[in-house]
Amino acid sequence: MSSLNDTNSRVVQVKYNDQIVRMFTLATIFWVTIAMLVGIIVALQLAIPQLNFTAWLTFGRLRPLHTNAAIYAFAGNAIFAGIYHSTQRLIKTRLFSDGLSQLHFWGWQFIIVLAVITLPLGISQGKEFAELEWPIDIAVVLIWVVFAINFFGTLLKRNEKHLYVAIWFYIATILTVALLYIVNAICIPVGLFKSYIVFAGIQDALVQWWFGHNAVAFFLTTPFLGLMYYYLPKAVNRPIYSYRLSVVHFWSLIFMYIWAGPHHLLNTALPEWLQTLGTVFSVMLWAPSWGGAVNGILTLRGAWHLLRTNPIIKFFVAAITFYAMATFEGPLLSIKAVNSLGHYTDWIVGHVHLGALGWNGFLSFGMIYFIVPKLWSTELYSKKLANIHFWIGILGILFYYVSMLAAGITQGLMWRAVDANGSLVYPDFVETVIRILPLFLFRALGGVLFLGGFVLMLYNVCKTIKQAPKELQEETVQVKISSSAPVHLERGHRKLEGMAAAFTILALIAILVGSIIEIVPTLSVNKYVNTENKVEPFTPLELEGRDIYVKEGCFTCHSQMIRTIPSDVLRYGAASTIEESMYDRPFQWGSKRTGPDLARLGKKYPDLWHYMHMEDPRAVIKESIMPAYPWLITSTIDFDSLEKKVAVSNKLGVPYSDEDLSDTSERAKEQAKKIADVLKKQGVKEDVSDKQITALIAYLQALGQKGAE
Amino acid sequence: MSEDKTQRYEDKVIEGYEYDGITEYDNPCPAWLMYIFYFTALLAIFFVGYHFGSHSKDELMGAYAIKLKEAQTQTETSTSTQQTEVNESELLVLLQDPAALAEGVEIFGELCALCHGESGEGMIGPNLIDNYWLHGKGKISDIAVSIRSGIPDNGMAAWEDRIPEQQILHIAAYIKSVQGTIVENAKEPDGELVEE
Numbered sequence: 001m002s003s004l005n006d007t008n009s010r011v012v013q014v015k016y017n018d019q020i021v022r023m024f025t026l027a028t029i030f031w032v033t034i035a036m037l038v039g040i041i042v043a044l045q046l047a048i049p050q051l052n053f054t055a056w057l058t059f060g061r062l063r064p065l066h067t068n069a070a071i072y073a074f075a076g077n078a079i080f081a082g083i084y085h086s087t088q089r090l091i092k093t094r095l096f097s098d099g100l101s102q103l104h105f106w107g108w109q110f111i112i113v114l115a116v117i118t119l120p121l122g123i124s125q126g127k128e129f130a131e132l133e134w135p136i137d138i139a140v141v142l143i144w145v146v147f148a149i150n151f152f153g154t155l156l157k158r159n160e161k162h163l164y165v166a167i168w169f170y171i172a173t174i175l176t177v178a179l180l181y182i183v184n185a186i187c188i189p190v191g192l193f194k195s196y197i198v199f200a201g202i203q204d205a206l207v208q209w210w211f212g213h214n215a216v217a218f219f220l221t222t223p224f225l226g227l228m229y230y231y232l233p234k235a236v237n238r239p240i241y242s243y244r245l246s247v248v249h250f251w252s253l254i255f256m257y258i259w260a261g262p263h264h265l266l267n268t269a270l271p272e273w274l275q276t277l278g279t280v281f282s283v284m285l286w287a288p289s290w291g292g293a294v295n296g297i298l299t300l301r302g303a304w305h306l307l308r309t310n311p312i313i314k315f316f317v318a319a320i321t322f323y324a325m326a327t328f329e330g331p332l333l334s335i336k337a338v339n340s341l342g343h344y345t346d347w348i349v350g351h352v353h354l355g356a357l358g359w360n361g362f363l364s365f366g367m368i369y370f371i372v373p374k375l376w377s378t379e380l381y382s383k384k385l386a387n388i389h390f391w392i393g394i395l396g397i398l399f400y401y402v403s404m405l406a407a408g409i410t411q412g413l414m415w416r417a418v419d420a421n422g423s424l425v426y427p428d429f430v431e432t433v434i435r436i437l438p439l440f441l442f443r444a445l446g447g448v449l450f451l452g453g454f455v456l457m458l459y460n461v462c463k464t465i466k467q468a469p470k471e472l473q474e475e476t477v478q479v480k481i482s483s484s485a486p487v488h489l490e491r492g493h494r495k496l497e498g499m500a501a502a503f504t505i506l507a508l509i510a511i512l513v514g515s516i517i518e519i520v521p522t523l524s525v526n527k528y529v530n531t532e533n534k535v536e537p538f539t540p541l542e543l544e545g546r547d548i549y550v551k552e553g554c555f556t557c558h559s560q561m562i563r564t565i566p567s568d569v570l571r572y573g574a575a576s577t578i579e580e581s582m583y584d585r586p587f588q589w590g591s592k593r594t595g596p597d598l599a600r601l602g603k604k605y606p607d608l609w610h611y612m613h614m615e616d617p618r619a620v621i622k623e624s625i626m627p628a629y630p631w632l633i634t635s636t637i638d639f640d641s642l643e644k645k646v647a648v649s650n651k652l653g654v655p656y657s658d659e660d661l662s663d664t665s666e667r668a669k670e671q672a673k674k675i676a677d678v679l680k681k682q683g684v685k686e687d688v689s690d691k692q693i694t695a696l697i698a699y700l701q702a703l704g705q706k707g708a709e
Numbered sequence: 710m711s712e713d714k715t716q717r718y719e720d721k722v723i724e725g726y727e728y729d730g731i732t733e734y735d736n737p738c739p740a741w742l743m744y745i746f747y748f749t750a751l752l753a754i755f756f757v758g759y760h761f762g763s764h765s766k767d768e769l770m771g772a773y774a775i776k777l778k779e780a781q782t783q784t785e786t787s788t789s790t791q792q793t794e795v796n797e798s799e800l801l802v803l804l805q806d807p808a809a810l811a812e813g814v815e816i817f818g819e820l821c822a823l824c825h826g827e828s829g830e831g832m833i834g835p836n837l838i839d840n841y842w843l844h845g846k847g848k849i850s851d852i853a854v855s856i857r858s859g860i861p862d863n864g865m866a867a868w869e870d871r872i873p874e875q876q877i878l879h880i881a882a883y884i885k886s887v888q889g890t891i892v893e894n895a896k897e898p899d900g901e902l903v904e905e
Contacts, residue, residue: 089729164728233731239722242736276760280753287746294742331749336760427859428866605864609824609833620823620833621866683832683894 009482014159016088018474020101022375024081025368027109029461031073032364034116036451038066043447045627046594047440049618052627056120059627060553064131065119070356071129071219072140073112078364079223080104080147083170085371086230087151090167091160092479096153100146107143111136123193126550126586127208129215130184134195137185144181148174155500159479162497165246169226171500172254172507176218179511184211188652190644194547196652201581202270203522205589210261210519217257220355224363225253225292228320231367232296235312241298247493249291254507256281256288259514263334266343267563268589269578274518275336281514282334289327296320311386315366318394322358326351340565341416344593346436346443347408350401357397357450365389365457372461376468385460392453399446407439416567424570429596430623437625533579533708537654538699540642541668545699547645548692550586552629559590560599560703573600579708583654595626600704607675608682610697632693633686637672639665671698800849803882813883816876820868829887831896834865838890843900847888852881 045051045059052058088095095101114136118124124131132140151174155163163171184207187195199207233240240246262270262278297320300306306313329351333342342348373380380386414432417425426432496503538546549555560581562572569575576599581587590597605613609620614632617624643664650656660667669689675697676689688694720734803809818827824834835843844860845851856877859867868877 086729090731092729160728162726162728164731230729230731234729239720239732239734241720241734242738243723243726243733244736245738245742246733248738272760276757279756279760283756284746284749284753286749287742290742290745291738294739298736298739335756426870430866431870606833609864612833622820622823 009480011478011480012159013476014092014094014479015474015476017084017095017098017101018375018472020095020098020105021081021085021371022472023105024077024084025371025375027105028074028077028081028364029368029458031069031077031112032361032454033451033458035066035069035074036447036454038062038069040444040447040451042066043440043444046625047437047444049625049627055629055631056122058552058629060556061120061122061124063556064124064128064553065116067129068115068119068131069112071215072115075220075224075356075360075364076108078360078367079173079219079227080108081371082227082231082364082367083151083223085375086166086227087154087170090164090230091155091158092477093154093158093160096150096157100150100153104143104146104150107139107146111139111143114139118193122551122553124551124553125185125187125195125197126553126555126588127184127197127204128212128555128591130181130208130211133193134185134187134189135192137181137187141178141182141185144174144178148178152500152504158500159481162494163500163503164229165240165243165250166226166229168250168497168503168507169222169229171504172250172511173218173223173226175504175508176214176222176254176258176511179515180211180214180218184208188648190648191641194641194645196585196645196648198652199523199585199587200652201584201587202578204585204587205265205268205270205581206262206274206519206522208587209264210258210515213261213264214258216352216355217260220360221257221289222254224360227363227367228292228296228316231370232316232320233299235310235316235366235370236300236303236306238299238301238303241295241301245291245295249288249295251510252288253285253291255510255513256285258511259518260285260334262518263339264591265589266334266336266339267565267568268561269564269576269581274522277518279334279336283331286328286331289330290324293320293324293327311383311390312366312369314387314390315362315369318390319359319362319366322354322362322397326355326359329354340563341412342408343563344559344590345408345412345415346404346439347412348592350404350408353404354397354401357393357400361397361450362393365393365454368457368461372464375472376465377472378464378468381460381463381467385456389453389456389460392449392456396446396448396450396453399449400443401446403439403442403446407436407443410439411436415571416565418567418570422570424567427571429571430621433594433625434623533577535579535582535708536706537583537649537656538702538706539667539671540646540660540664541637541671541695542699542702543645543649544637544642544668545695545697545702548632548696549588549699554598555588555590557592557594557626559588559593559597560584561589562597562599568597572597573704577708580704580706583649585649585652598700598703602701602703602705606682607678607697607701608684610700611679611684611688611693614693614696629693632696633688633691635692636690637668637692637695639668639690642668668695797848797850800853800878800882803849803878804886806882809879810883810886812876813879813881813886816872816880817883820872821880824865826892826896828890828892829884830892830894831899834863835899836896837884838887838892838895839898840888840903841898841900842903847885847903849878849881849885852884853877856880 041051042059042062045062055061084095084101115132118133118136119131123133125133151170155167186199187197189195197204229240229246259277259281262274263282264278266275266278297317300313300317303313307317332338333348333351369380369386411432414426414435419425490498496506560576562568562574562576564575580599581589611633613620614629616628616630617626618628646656646660646664650661672694673689675694676687679688679694720736722732723735726733817829821829824832825837826832829837831837840847842851844855855865857867857869859865
């Protein structure tokens with residue numbers, strides 16, 4: 001089809017692969033529904049604990065499903081749709097391979113289905129946003145590589161020499177997510193559905209939050225900034241406000257973001273220099289983050305009237321505004337003094353949803369309203385419905401955010417309230433929960449509104465697709481390719497934009513600097529661990545109890561980290577040390593205290609207390625919102641699997657005795673018998689010496705009892 | 710209005726920068742945004758100095774320890790005077806008040822029986838019907854203190870802010886009234902024997 005115009009340029013016809021974009025768009029819409037439905041269920045479970053019906057529908061197992069579905073299923077499919085749609089057009093090239101595109105799509109959906117099955121079953125690595133077990137992790141990495149090959153392959157055969165800013169963000173996304181995901185998931189399997197992370201305690205804490213924070217940065221921020229840079233100017237038909245700003249904020253953003261992870265571990269046992277680096281880089285991220293928001297908003301100059309008439313612009317402008325709010329709040333929360341109030345409270349949950357619902361949600365919705373009519377060669381069925389969706393959605397986000405902000409600050413202030421005698425005003429944790437329960441209901445209402453608005457979109461999109469022509473054409477464009485040298489000599493960044501490989505390598509360096517400086521010193525095993533403070537490892541039975549604790553997702557509501565702030569020490573005991581968690585795989589410092597910290601729980605209550613509390617928390621603490629775990633009393637311990645678990649732990653450096661290694665199950669049974677006997681004496685009728693509850697009680701009673709405090 | 714602004718900035722589209730119809734202006738980074746960045750960089754320097762220079766972690770805990778000590782010495786002097794104000798004989802009158810005891814039983818069953826048993830025979834929490842006491846000497850005022858401020862270390866809740874003072878006294882009186890009752894399978898005694 002090419003014809004020669006002159007000696008140096010020719011015209012080729014390029015047909016875009018729109019089919020794959022349609023598939024990812026529909027998958028996005030489907031998984032949003034699931035993610036938000038599960039979100040509403042877990043929100044209601046927090047307010048009404050009786051809604052934890054069966055083992056696989058408890059909060060501890062559904063909450064990981066909610067976060068994974070929101071991040072990987074909803075945001076994931078949305079960015080794949082947007083990246084494939086915009087990249088083809090920005091470099092005037094059809095996707096590298098139709099086969100890889102299909103593999104990418106079906107592989108990703110298959111992974112999500114596996115997550116939907118395994119997470120409710122309690123198959124979990126116990127690391128936030130990285131709960132999927134090792135076989136699924138391998139699948140994720142493989143499919144991500146497929147995506148990378150497909151994307152970079154497209155770049156290599158591009159018909160547009162220079163890469164637009166959106167593509168820069170996509171490059172940074174693909175590289176960094178691969179690095180983060182792989183490093184954070186390195187583990188040794190002890191079975192098909194269970195593995196131990198190689199990092200322990202402080203190492204795992206640091207790696208996890210390097211991953212966790214940058215999952216937010218490189219899965220929920222950079223790709224969406226890329227989408228904004230394409231869809232916003234397309235929708236308003238205005239030039240980008242400032243090319244220079246886009247260069248400056250891109251590089252400063254990706255360079256600095258990677259350092260900010262330790263702000264999830266402020267005031268903990270983490271060494272001071274790492275905490276300070278976390279604070280410093282988070283605070284300095286304010287301007288680079290706003291760079292994207294400012295460039296977006298100022299692009300609208302001269303087109304503000306569209307805000308009145310065009311619902312798509314409404315979604316985009318609101319999304320950018322929420323992004324600006326969240327990226328101001330983030331640095332604020334990274335200041336140690338503010339963090340000591342906000343950390344572990346619902347304020348953080350509110351902050352996250354400001355980003356997830358406001359920025360990721362609204363930007364995706366705007367994008368979907370924009371591309372669906374284009375992909376199905378028709379008009380949007382109803383502009384009015386889209387407008388109503390917008391306003392209901394805004395209301396939902398505000399309800400959600402305001403109630404969580406109020407709940408977080410209220411509870412944070414109650415936790416730290418100390419009277420003139422230097423004792424806690426609210427020593428009973430549950431008092432601080434009762435106070436914020438009404439806000440939990442408001443939050444659920446916010447979620448319902450947000451989902452309600454989305455249902456309108458679902459209807460609108462269905463109707464739009466229904467009115468599409470039977471035969472869908474793939475968009476075809478004529479591209480003039482000039483093979484002659486550029487008229488003027490290119491310098492600096494412009495030159496770099498023409499060199500995809502060099503650009504990619506530079507981006508990789510930018511994200512590696514912070515990663516290496518922060519993480520590598522910690523990996524030298526004993527650097528921060530004072531080996532003079534001897535710490536006993538958990539016994540085999542306690543280790544089994546710990547695995548049950550992880551399986552049930554107890555870490556979603558309980559931390560095991562007493563911070564170096566007075567009110568924490570008053571409430572829970574001496575501040576936690578690095579040594580205490582040196583054998584913990586995964587670490588359990590936690591990110592949320594829906595219930596109290598458990599770092600020094602051991603020996604505080606009698607065994608019977610725990611037994612009754614797990615069977616029905618409200619039989620012991622009337623107002624408790626913890627789910628009941630009756631199945632732990634009937635499910636048996638798999639003593640045979642213990643040998644492998646202890647052996648693998650030992651191989652990873654946990655000093656088990658020879659007896660523990662050779663007679664693992666006997667020793668575990670022995671300890672279980674002792675606990676069961678005590679329980680019997682205290683009034684438990686059944687013999688629970690081979691039941692999971694016994695292992696869990698053994699673990700809970702061992703917390704804070706292993707020395708080095 | 711927005712049109713005016715566009716004029717003032719004198720935006721220039723950069724030549725040759727065009728991607729799928731998207732062009733870019735040659736505008737500088739907004740000055741105010743750069744000032745925010747400089748401000749945060751200064752703030753960063755301050756944080757580094759503050760956290761490394763002053764060992765903020767130790768200082769925070771140290772300052773707290775001093776404050777706590779001050780508070781404790783203060784309360785020691787004040788409690789010694791307060792002690793005399795509690796009049797046990799006035800509380801003993803409650804034992805003759807059927808309405809008070811009835812209320813005591815009712816709330817006990819609702820709130821305390823979870824841990825101390827239906828009849829106070831002890832379960833998760835200690836036995837309340839024997840003559841052994843872990844906290845105080847078994848006087849109504851002693852029991853009321855435990856109910857008010859709880860024993861947080863052992864899981865006993867503080868009820869001060871959750872139920873009225875009147876009810877706390879009624880529960881305490883009820884517990885006092887069941888001293889020495891015999892219940893089957895009662896929990897073994899714990900604490901100090903108090904002879905009356």
